[in-house]
Amino acid sequence: MKCCHLLLALLLAGRLVLLPVSAEEQKDLGLQLAENPPRRVISKTPPVPAPIADEFEIRQGFRLIETLDEFRVAIKRDNQKIRMKPGVYRAEDVDPPMTGPIPRTQPSDDGELPKNRQEHIFAVNGSNNYFDLRGVVFETPVSVQSKLSGRAHVADTWHINGAANTFEGGYFRNVVDRPYPDYRVTENEFEVCNDNNTFLDCIFVVTGSVPYGYTDYYGKGGPNFGRLNKHSFMSIYRANNTKLIGCQVYMKTFGHCVHFHNVDGVLIKDCLFTGTLRATNDVLKETVGRAKEYDFNIMYRGKRPIPRDLMIPLTEDGVRSYGGDKNITVIDTTVERLRGCFQLLCVGDVTLENVTVREAGDFSFDLSAGDQGKVVMKNCRGDIAYNPLFNLTRGPIPKDAFYEVTILSPAEDVRPTPRTSLGTICGDHCTFIFHDGTTRPLPPQVNRVSCGGKLGLVDSTVTNYTTARLILNERVRNCTIKSVGPVEDHGSENAVIKIEPAAAE
Numbered sequence: 001m002k003c004c005h006l007l008l009a010l011l012l013a014g015r016l017v018l019l020p021v022s023a024e025e026q027k028d029l030g031l032q033l034a035e036n037p038p039r040r041v042i043s044k045t046p047p048v049p050a051p052i053a054d055e056f057e058i059r060q061g062f063r064l065i066e067t068l069d070e071f072r073v074a075i076k077r078d079n080q081k082i083r084m085k086p087g088v089y090r091a092e093d094v095d096p097p098m099t100g101p102i103p104r105t106q107p108s109d110d111g112e113l114p115k116n117r118q119e120h121i122f123a124v125n126g127s128n129n130y131f132d133l134r135g136v137v138f139e140t141p142v143s144v145q146s147k148l149s150g151r152a153h154v155a156d157t158w159h160i161n162g163a164a165n166t167f168e169g170g171y172f173r174n175v176v177d178r179p180y181p182d183y184r185v186t187e188n189e190f191e192v193c194n195d196n197n198t199f200l201d202c203i204f205v206v207t208g209s210v211p212y213g214y215t216d217y218y219g220k221g222g223p224n225f226g227r228l229n230k231h232s233f234m235s236i237y238r239a240n241n242t243k244l245i246g247c248q249v250y251m252k253t254f255g256h257c258v259h260f261h262n263v264d265g266v267l268i269k270d271c272l273f274t275g276t277l278r279a280t281n282d283v284l285k286e287t288v289g290r291a292k293e294y295d296f297n298i299m300y301r302g303k304r305p306i307p308r309d310l311m312i313p314l315t316e317d318g319v320r321s322y323g324g325d326k327n328i329t330v331i332d333t334t335v336e337r338l339r340g341c342f343q344l345l346c347v348g349d350v351t352l353e354n355v356t357v358r359e360a361g362d363f364s365f366d367l368s369a370g371d372q373g374k375v376v377m378k379n380c381r382g383d384i385a386y387n388p389l390f391n392l393t394r395g396p397i398p399k400d401a402f403y404e405v406t407i408l409s410p411a412e413d414v415r416p417t418p419r420t421s422l423g424t425i426c427g428d429h430c431t432f433i434f435h436d437g438t439t440r441p442l443p444p445q446v447n448r449v450s451c452g453g454k455l456g457l458v459d460s461t462v463t464n465y466t467t468a469r470l471i472l473n474e475r476v477r478n479c480t481i482k483s484v485g486p487v488e489d490h491g492s493e494n495a496v497i498k499i500e501p502a503a504a505e
Contacts, residue, residue: 030142030176031212031252035288039213041314042337042359043276046205046250049088049137049171056135058083075124075131078162086135090175091144095123100161103193103238104262116193119148119155120186127162127194133202134169141175142183142208150184156191156235163194173205174231174253181210185231185253192236201246206233209254211290213278215312215339215361217298218290220254225299226290230255232316241265251275256316257338262324264348269331275315275338277361277386280306310417311386313339313361321346326373330355340366345395348373357382359414363391363423365405370396377403381437384446385410388423397455398427406437407466420446422468426455426475436466436484436501444469452476452491465501 027038058064062083065071072095074082097120101113108114121140140157148155172189185208210229211218218225232255236242240263248271251257257273260266283291283306296306318338319330326348335341336358343366344350350367353376357364364382367375375398382389382405389405392398407422425432434449441447448469451457456475464470464483472481476491487496 028176029179030208031180033180033289036286039278040282041276041278042311043252044250044274044337046173047203047248049203050135052086052088053135056086059132062130062132072122075122075126075129075162077126078128080126080129081132082129083132084136088137088139090139090141091121094119094121094144094147097149098123098125105238117154118159118161120157120159121145121148122158123161124158124165125161126165128164129162130166130168131170132168133171136169137171137173139173139175140189141177142185143177145174145186145208146178146184148184148186150229153187155186156188157186158190160190160192160197160239161194162197164196166198166200167202168200169202171203171205173203174207176208180212181227183208183210185209185229187230188232188235188255190234192234192239192242195240196242197239198243198245199247200243202248204233204247204249205252206231206249206255207252212252212254213314214283214290215254215314216300216316217306218294219300220316223300225294230316232256232259234258236260236263236266238262241267243267244269244271246270248272249274251315251338254314254316256320257318257335259317259320259322260325260328261322263321263326263328265327266325267329267331268319268333269329271333273318273333273335273338275313275318275336275361277311277337277359278314280310280312281308283312284308307418310419311359311361313337315339315361317341317343319344323347326369329353334358337361340364340391342367343394344368346373350375352377352380354378355380356408357389358408359383359385359410360387360389362387364389365403366391366394367403368392368395368398368401371399375401375403377401377405379404379406381406381408383408383410383414384416384420384422384442385414386417387419388421390423390425390449392426393424393453393455398430401427401430403430404433404435406435407442407468409438409440409442416443416446422447422449424450424453425462426451426453426457427460428456428458430457430460432460432462434462434464434466434468438466441467447485451479457491463499465499 062081066085209231231253317340318335339361452473452475467485472491
């Protein structure tokens, strides 16, 4: 990994300060205004595509295609096995717009189904296809995205309208070929609109949004304090049983990584989703742009000064539900440096197993299905680098849920911010287990868990094998608390049991 941290943060004299930018970093005029100093961010560098091979495998039964025009034709047909010749293919044109019915919606009184207008660079309308894209790089420039509509919920770079397609081994990247902010981007790089589609061992590099560099300080859907053009990786829209297996997503844009809308069934396995962070102190160094225009005030949800010494996400959430979603499964996956790494407030089962979260931009885990499904978070891990680990405050109170997490030490160059902690837990008949995976002590002021929140913690069990302090508020009642670390009990009818570290594992 080249220069994983382009920015190094130290806490000196109570202030988060920045070391010099790596010599490798150049000012990217596609992502910032030319007059500003180079933006300093924490972001993982995507892998370079493999060299184009003269010889490559064509599996039995697959048909070779060698041009982007052939590919556009192939994605409109059914029941094919397609091998695309390795190479770099840059889109210069767009597919025709189309209108189709919205899946799983009720007809109107006159019998008509609601319609969905689409504009796109690529419309994948065929079904039951296998696309072998190993060694293939698709480039979708913002100049071409700018040819599409700017209306909300219309333009996406790729629309997957067909069902039961597999995309294997492709490298998909945006190209920012115009200076910031003189371009328009699509709402999502991919929108999946039909069932049983699979992305296998693909890499996605998602770049470009307006504004960029300020998290949601100037709006994220209304009201907007200036032009807003978000760009997410993937929307799964009324489409069931989508799979992302062995995929990597690199986010350098204000938008979600993966988000769901009325979905039954998603599998994310063996994946890496990684975003971008920026220190607020770096925002305060700008000489032009939106922060300067608003006198370095946050405008969204109330005018107030941009705080110092925080680390903000330049993306939105990592894995996000929007309503009506169920049967979401994430296994053997790492999510890092995205706003809410997991915000899954669902109406059915949610399963996270062997999931790692690092350096969350706002919080790591917010998982709830109320009493409509089962939340199981098993053998997961997370650090508390800059922001809370848990934020179980936004959805219905979790019921009969299971949360197991090992607390990790942050990277050695990371120093806590005023928001750092293990966060807030709540629940009804829930089980929480905290394991200690740290390699050095966490600072006492951040090594704490708030129990109860506004929703309460009742008839539940918390087993804390770490040294963290558990703070039980007045809404915690009839719980069994077993803890290595100290416990402050402000609740009622709780059984607090001291355990020793040796009894933990």
